[in-house]
Amino acid sequence: MLSTRFTQHSLVTEAHKTIQGTLSATSITLDATMGNGHDTLFLARHSAKVYAFDIQQSALDTTYQQLKDHHLADKVKLIHDSHAHMRQHIPANEQINVIVFNLGYLPRGNTEIITQTKSTLSALNQSLKILSPSGIISILCYPGHIGGQEEMIAVIDWYEQLDNHQFAITIIHSMQETAQSPRLFIIKALAQRYI
Numbered sequence: 001m002l003s004t005r006f007t008q009h010s011l012v013t014e015a016h017k018t019i020q021g022t023l024s025a026t027s028i029t030l031d032a033t034m035g036n037g038h039d040t041l042f043l044a045r046h047s048a049k050v051y052a053f054d055i056q057q058s059a060l061d062t063t064y065q066q067l068k069d070h071h072l073a074d075k076v077k078l079i080h081d082s083h084a085h086m087r088q089h090i091p092a093n094e095q096i097n098v099i100v101f102n103l104g105y106l107p108r109g110n111t112e113i114i115t116q117t118k119s120t121l122s123a124l125n126q127s128l129k130i131l132s133p134s135g136i137i138s139i140l141c142y143p144g145h146i147g148g149q150e151e152m153i154a155v156i157d158w159y160e161q162l163d164n165h166q167f168a169i170t171i172i173h174s175m176q177e178t179a180q181s182p183r184l185f186i187i188k189a190l191a192q193r194y195i
């Protein structure tokens with residue numbers, strides 16, 4: 001099933017609002033692109049355990065400081081590795097309730113270090129294997145930077161191939177959208193899944 005809606009909020013806020021509805025105090029979550037730690041902090045506030053990935057040590061340092069300031073560091077496993085290796089870091093029997101991708105580059109960081117289509121697709125495919133029934137994958141794409149449009153098209157091709165008996169897709173646009181504006185895609189696993 002595919003649906004579309006518009007929001008007046010920023011797409012980060014909209015992603016958090018959408019995700020929050022499925023989280024509980026026992027949820028296990030994963031931030032595939034830790035960056036400055038805003039999504040990791042949000043997940044730590046609303047779940048029991050978070051796995052957070054980034055390839056830049058500076059992202060781990062900033063995120064750790066944010067978590068420490070909010071007394072949430074104990075809940076989070078910070079992983080200095082590509083999300084393309086995520087399954088190596090998750091115990092085989094563990095299922096993840098929410099997985100967040102905020103693609104592109106680190107704001108105020110090196111704009112040349114950006115997510116790459118190949119590793120993004122690998123991580124998305126692995127996410128399907130570890131996602132719990134009724135779990136959510138949130139993907140925020142930025143077509144406005146070099147490589148971002150290609151990556152977003154690959155993400156769209158990827159979700160269009162998902163079995164619509166197993167996943168519901170929602171595309172969320174901002175009200176003031178232009179061709180360069182970010183797009184948010186929410187992939188929700190239905191309650192009964194056959195992996």
Ligand SMILES: C[S@@+](CC[C@H](N)C(=O)[O-])C[C@H]1O[C@@H](n2cnc3c(N)ncnc32)[C@H](O)[C@@H]1O
Pocket residue numbers: 032033034035036037038039040053054055056059081082083084102103104105106107113114115116119
């Ligand atoms: C838009 S930023 C993420 C913003 C972040 N979620 C926040 O709340 O601040 C994208 C991040 O993805 C990271 N990244 C790029 N390629 C990656 C990869 N293969 N695996 C994990 N992180 C990656 C970048 O280093 C950057 O920090």
